[in-house]
Amino acid sequence: xxxxxxxxxxxxxxxxxxxxxxxxxxxxxxxxxxxxxxxxxxxxxxxxxxxxxxxxxxxxxxxxxxxxxxxxxxxxxxxxxxxxxxxxxxxxxxxxxxxxxxxxxxxxxxxxxxxxxxxxxxxxxxxxxxxxxxxxxxxxxxxxxxxxxxxxxxxxxxxxxxxxxxxxxxxxxxxxxxxxxxxxxxxxxxxxxxxxxxxxxxxxxxxxxxxxxxxxxxxxxxxxxxxxxxxxxxxxxxxxxxxxxxxxxxxxxxxxxxxxxxxxxxxxxxxxxxxxxxxxxxxxxxxxxxxxxxxxxxxxxxxxxxxxxxxxxxxxxxxxxxxxxxxxxxxxxxxxxxxxxxxxxxxxx
Numbered sequence: 249x250x251x252x253x254x255x256x257x258x259x260x261x262x263x264x265x266x267x268x269x270x271x272x273x274x275x276x277x278x279x280x281x282x283x284x285x286x287x288x289x290x291x292x293x294x295x296x297x298x299x300x301x302x303x304x305x306x307x308x309x310x311x312x313x314x315x316x317x318x319x320x321x322x323x324x325x326x327x328x329x330x331x332x333x334x335x336x337x338x339x340x341x342x343x344x345x346x347x348x349x350x351x352x353x354x355x356x357x358x359x360x361x362x363x364x365x366x367x368x369x370x371x372x373x374x375x376x377x378x379x380x381x382x383x384x385x386x387x388x389x390x391x392x393x394x395x396x397x398x399x400x401x402x403x404x405x406x407x408x409x410x411x412x413x414x415x416x417x418x419x420x421x422x423x424x425x426x427x428x429x430x431x432x433x434x435x436x437x438x439x440x441x442x443x444x445x446x447x448x449x450x451x452x453x454x455x456x457x458x459x460x461x462x463x464x465x466x467x468x469x470x471x472x473x474x475x476x477x478x479x480x481x482x483x484x485x486x487x488x489x490x491x492x493x494x495x496x497x498x499x500x501x502x503x504x505x506x507x508x509x510x511x512x513x514x515x516x517x518x519x520x521x522x523x524x525x526x527x528x529x530x531x532x533x534x535x536x537x538x539x540x541x542x543x544x545x546x547x548x549x550x551x552x553x554x555x556x557x558x559x560x561x562x563x564x565x566x567x568x569x570x571x572x573x574x575x576x577x578x579x580x581x582x583x584x585x586x587x588x589x590x591x592x593x594x595x596x597x
Contacts, residue, residue, distance in 0.1 A: 251311055254307060254310055254311055254314070255307075258296075258299060258300065258303070258304075258307065259296050261299055262292075262295045262296030262297070262298065262299030262300065263292035263295050263296055264295070265295040265298065265299055266291040266292045266293065266294050266295015266296065266298065266299075267288055267291050267292055267295065269291075269295065270290075270291040270294055270295065271291065316476070319476045328379055329379075331378040331379065332375050332376075332378040332379035333375075333378070334378055335374035335375055335376070335377050335378020335379070336371050336372075336374045336375040336378065337374070338374050338378075339370035339371045339372070339373050339374025339375065340367060340370065340371050340374070342366075342370045342374075343363070343366035343367040343369070343370040343371065344367075346362070346366045346370075347362060347363040347366060347367075350362045350363075380494070380495070403428055403496070403497050403498045403516060404428060404429050404430075404431055404495055404496075404497035404498070405426065405428060405429070405430045405431065405497060405498045405499070405500050405518065406431050406432075406433060406436075406488055406491060406492055406497050406498070406499050406500065407430060407431065407432045407433075407436060407500045408436065408484070408485075408488060408499060408500060408501035408502075408503060408506060409436050409439050409440055409443070409458065409484060410501055410502045410503045410506075411500045411501050411502050411520055412432075412436070412440060412458045412461050412462050412465070413440075413443075413454050413455075413457055413458040413461065414461075414502045414520060415457065415461045416520050416524065417461070417465065417500060417520060418461055418464045418465050418468060420520065420523070421465060421468060421469045421472075422468045422469070426469075426471075426518075428471065429471050429473065430465075430469065430471050430472050430473070430500070431472075431473055431474075431475045431497070432462065432472065432473070432474045432475070433474075433475050433487065433488070433491060434474060434475065434476045435484055435487050436484055436488070437462075437474060439484050440455055440458045440459060440462070441455070441459075442455070443455030443458065444456045444458070444459055485503075485505075485506050485509065488506070489509065489510065489513055489515060492510070492515045492516075493513060493515060497516075498515070498516035498517065498518055499515060499516070499517050499518070500518045500520070501517060501518075501519060501520070502519065502520045502521050504521075507519050524557075527557075531555070531559075531578050531581060531590055532578065532581065533578050533579060533580055533581065534577065534578060535577070535578045536575060536576070536577045536578075536595055537575070537576065538573055538574065538575050538576075539553040539555075539561055539563070539573065539574065539575075539576050539592070540553050540571075540572070540573045541553045541563060541566050541569045541570050541571070541572055541573075541574065542554065542570070542571070543570065544567050544570065545562050545563075545566070545567075548567075549564075549565050549566075549567045549568075550562055550563065550564065550565075550566060550567060551563040551565075551566020551567050551568075551569050551570055552566070553566075555590070559588050559589075559590060560589050560590070561576070561589075561590040561591075561592055562589060562590070562591050562592070563576055563592050563593065563594065564579070564591070564592070564593040564594075565593065565594065566594065569594070574594055574595075575594070575595040576592040576593065576594055576595060577592060577593060577594075577595045578590055578591070578592045579591050579592055579593055
């Protein structure tokens with residue numbers, strides 16, 4: 249449809265060009281043109297042929313540009329598009345006012361160039377400002393009671409490759425705790441594809457798992473979208489930081505280093521590992537529960553078991569209890585850089 253529309257636009261430009269240009273050219277000829285050729289239909293047809301000969305090669309580029317623009321606009325919310333349009337209209341109004349002012353000066357040539365230049369510049373600036381700053385514009389309007397009680401506009405969330413491969417994001421998204429739009433930038437999808445196509449079997453398995461997790465994520469959440477973002481090189485971390493800063497969004501990741509870099513750039517980070525640590529089962533000294541002892545510990549006569557969230561429990565004198573489920577009592581809890589370790593002993597009957 250878009251291609252046929254472009255053909256029609258080019259044809260209309262060619263007809264207009266022919267109707268304007270050829271009557272002027274005919275007056276310059278040293279001979280009289282036959283009457284059957286000296287009419288507006290012939291001029292229009294010649295104009296279309298001439299225009300396609302000169303500028304037909306631009307059709308492909310114009311089509312690609314419009315398709316990219318279409319993808320860019322479809323990835324935006326309706327609110328963003330409305331504010332961007334209003335910003336562009338305001339920019340064009342400013343351009344008209346500047347043009348009227350310049351025309352009063354009656355400067356040759358300048359009065360013809362300034363309207364076009366100012367319309368392009370101010371129209372573009374208005375569109376970009378409306379698109380990028382619409383959330384700040386909304387702050388000028390009175391807030392409803394619900395908003396005054398603390399309801400805020402949900403940030404866009406950009407997904408990192410690591411969090412897709414990790415897979416826990418699927419369950420988190422299914423619970424409904426993640427509000428707002430969740431975006432997978434195209435460069436993240438491209439990196440995931442590269443990992444899935446790697447010759448290293450470990451990397452290839454991770455990449456294929458990531459693609460499977462991404463399919464599940466899209467199936468279970470309607471707010472997931474893939475955003476076509478132009479990029480020069482596949483530096484995913486830097487691209488994520490740039491797009492999050494540009495669109496005032498947050499980054500979903502499990503990457504420790506990316507987490508730290510985002511903090512330096514004052515970007516909101518939603519780290520799945522930190523979330524997992526925050527919701528781990530809380531056990532304190534004196535708690536009694538049943539535990540399956542699965543293996544021996546590092547020290548002599550120790551047994552080791554694990555809570556449902558993966559927290560390691562070291563049981564004193566538990567070596568002889570391996571492969572048994574016994575009641576234990578917590579004696580102490582140690583917090584380390586890698587997580588918590590619970591120390592316990594068998595409860596006396």
